[in-house]
Amino acid sequence: MKPPVFDCDVLVVGGGINGAGIARDAAGRGLSVLLCEKDDLASHTSSASSKLIHGGLRYLQYYEFGLVRKALIEREVLMRCAxxxxxxxxxxxxxxxxxxPAWMLRAGLFLYDHLAPRKLLGGSEGIDLRRHAAxxxxxxxxxRGFTYFDAAVDDARLVVANAIDAAERGARVLTRTECLTLMAEDGHWTATxxxxxxxxxxxxxxxxxxxGGSWAMKLRHGAVGAAKGGLRLVKGSHIVVKRLFQHDDAYIFQHADGRIVFAIPYQGEYTLIGTTDLDYDGDMxxxxxSPEEVAYLCDLSSTYFKQPVRPADVVWSYAGVRPLVDDGAGDAKAVTRDYQLVMDEKAAPLLSVFGGKxxxxxxxxxxxxxxxxxxxxxxxxxxxxxxxLPGGDIHGMRPDDRSVVGFGAFVREAQRRYSWLPARVITRYAHxxxxxxxxxxxxxxxPACMGRQFAADLYEREVRYLIDVEWARSADDVLWRRTKLGLHTHPETAAALTEWMHHHA
Known part of the structure; x- marks a missing residue:
């Protein structure tokens, strides 16, 4: 028996942020779309970021003014949409x-403030660190120091939100489904x-x-045999330690090697530190x-913080490979973060996505x-x-500044409406x-109608929702990508959740 065949306008291969975003946009324009992802949504690079929506201050030193401007414009667009x-x-x-020198930092921040219109975020300023809480x-x-604004993001949930909207607009989303073959026939593609x-x-x-992100070149080569253009695979790693400071600001630290590293408040109880930039040619x-990357991030943090950061303090770490456009830069940290779209049309249309952030x-x-x-x-x-995006329509489906500046009011109203659940749970749900x-x-x-309580803040009701609506199929999907509760739960919770999902997913 021949395998069933789905006809569609667009087959999107890859369920990271770019694939999910493209599927959503295409479905919203009336195209029939099928998205396949060999693992879970956002299971690779798109959940291994620094959790930031930012213009990329450090890219100014490489004269990437166009990229920074584009990113700064998008920063406010996305804040309103989600x-x-x-x-x-x-x-x-x-x-x-x-x-x-301080004058150079001040000049760079002035440029960062003015490269694009800015309504939702404040500007930069100088501060006296001897008197400032930071x-x-x-x-x-x-x-002496400086402050400026960017934005934090739940990266994996941003991917899922795009996939949900794509599906609600008619796209078919298949997770844990690998594209084995692509063959051109009569101007169309046949995929298995x-x-x-x-x-x-x-x-x-x-x-x-x-x-396909880091696998994009392999897929393109297999489909059309093209070798022109290319990717440079750069690994970025992060560590998480117990909270190093009590205020809600983040830090950006310079290093003598030209890199910068962020120290960001994370999940209330932790500090996220990263990232590194190393060329990668290992198993994707x-x-x-690596131990060397852990030591690098610890040493750099200890250069600035009074409290030393040691490898033994690391409670969690993660790494991802960024599929960057190979622009010939000598140093991995200098490789452009802009993107390139390559269309092959000889046999049938194949659009490959390289790079991006x-x-x-x-x-x-x-x-x-x-x-x-x-x-x-x-x-x-x-x-x-x-x-x-789904969930962002606090003041209607059209993006609205009030949803950003008044999000705290939305959280407080939700806490009043669902006062029978702990306020911290409702706060997490709102975000x-x-x-x-x-x-x-x-x-x-x-609380009784929430079903089984797997952990202090994780109920069966939410897990069922994640299974039914958000393609969750494993404990890792739930704890590390959909809810970020992995850091707050015991290993026994993951085991119990795995057992329960085996019978209910």
């Missing part, structure tokens, strides 16, 4: 004697997909979007932080779907800048699901 997932974050940059955790050698259960599915698509399925994913997706529509002769205007929390809790009025 106010529950993206929040303003102030950064403190201590002036380190012997490194970049100076207390730092060594006394750091007396295989799920983890061994089931094989045939797909006939007018166009394929190759959003087994990307891990999470901040510019929506613009990348918009440009990619413009290219797809052009080659397919399809109509459809760009729309995603003017429509909230993770936005207005979609009301769907998840529909019909519930007591």
């Amino acid at each position: 106010p529950h997932l993206i929040a303003p974050l102030r950064f403190v940059m201590p002036h380190a004697p012997g490194l970049r 100076g207390a955790p730092l060594k006394s050698a750091y007396r 997909l295989r799920g983890t259960d061994g089931a094989v599915t045939g797909v006939r698509a007018r166009c394929v979007v190759n959003a 399925g087994k990307v891990e932080i 999470i901040t510019t994913y929506r613009k990348l997706a918009e440009e990619a779907v413009d290219r797809v529509c052009a080659v397919l002769g399809a109509q459809g205007d760009a729309w995603t800048a003017g429509t909230c 993770a699901y936005g207005t979609r929390m009301h769907r998840m809790l529909d019909g519930c009025s007591t």
Whole structure:
């Protein structure tokens, strides 16, 4: 028996931020879309970021003014579209004697403030670290500093939100489904997909979007044999330690080697420190932080903080490989973070996505779907800048500044509405699901209706929602990507959740 065949306009291969964003945009323009991802959504690079929506202050030293401007514009667009997932974050940059002079930092921040219009975030300013609260955790050698604003993001949930919207607009989303083969036939693509259960599915698509991230070159080469253009795989690693400071600002630290490292408040109880930039040629399925990277991040942090950071203090670490456009830069940290879209049309349309960063994913997706529509002769205007992501519609589906500046009021109202649950749980729901929390809790009025309690803040009701709506299939999907509760729960919780999901997922 031949495998079943799905006909679609666009087959998107890859369920990271770019693939999910492209699927959403294409579905919203009326194209029939199928997205396949061999693992879970955001299971690789898109959940291994520094959790920031930012212009990229350090890219100014490489004269990437166009990229920084584009990212700064997108920063505010995304904050309005997803106010529950993206929040303003102030950064403190201590002036380190012997490194970049203070006037240069001030000039760079002035440029950063003015490269793009800015309504939602404050500007930069100089501070006296001897009197400012942010100076207390730092060594006394750091007396002067600067502050500026960017934004924090729940990276994996941003991917899931895009996938949900794509599905609700008609896209078919298949997780844990690998694209085994791609063959061009009569101007179309025939693909063979295989799920983890061994089931094989045939797909006939007018166009394929190759959003495979670090696997993109392999897929393109297998489909069209093209070797022109390329990726440079750069590993970035992060460590998490117990909270090093009590205020809510983040730090950006300079290093004598030219790199910068962030120290960011994370999950209330922790500090996230990263990242590194190292060329990578290892197994893409087994990307891990090295002891040398741990030592580097600890040593740099200890240069600035009074409290030394040691490898033994690390409670969690993660690493991801960034598939960057190979621009010939000598040093991995200098490789451009801009993106490149390459269309192969000789046999059938194949659009490959190279590079990019999470901040510019929506613009990348918009440009990619413009290219797809052009080659397919399809109509459809760009729309995603003017429509909230699922959960972000606090003041309606059109993005609104009030949703950003008044998000605290939304949280407080939710706490009053669901006063029968702990305030901390409702706060997490508000940030993770936005207005979609009301769907998840529909019909519930007591803790009893939440079902089994796997951990202090994890109930069966939420897990069922994640299974039914968000493609969660494992304890890792729930604890590390959908809820970020992995750091707060015991190993026994993961084991119990795994057992329960084995019978219910």
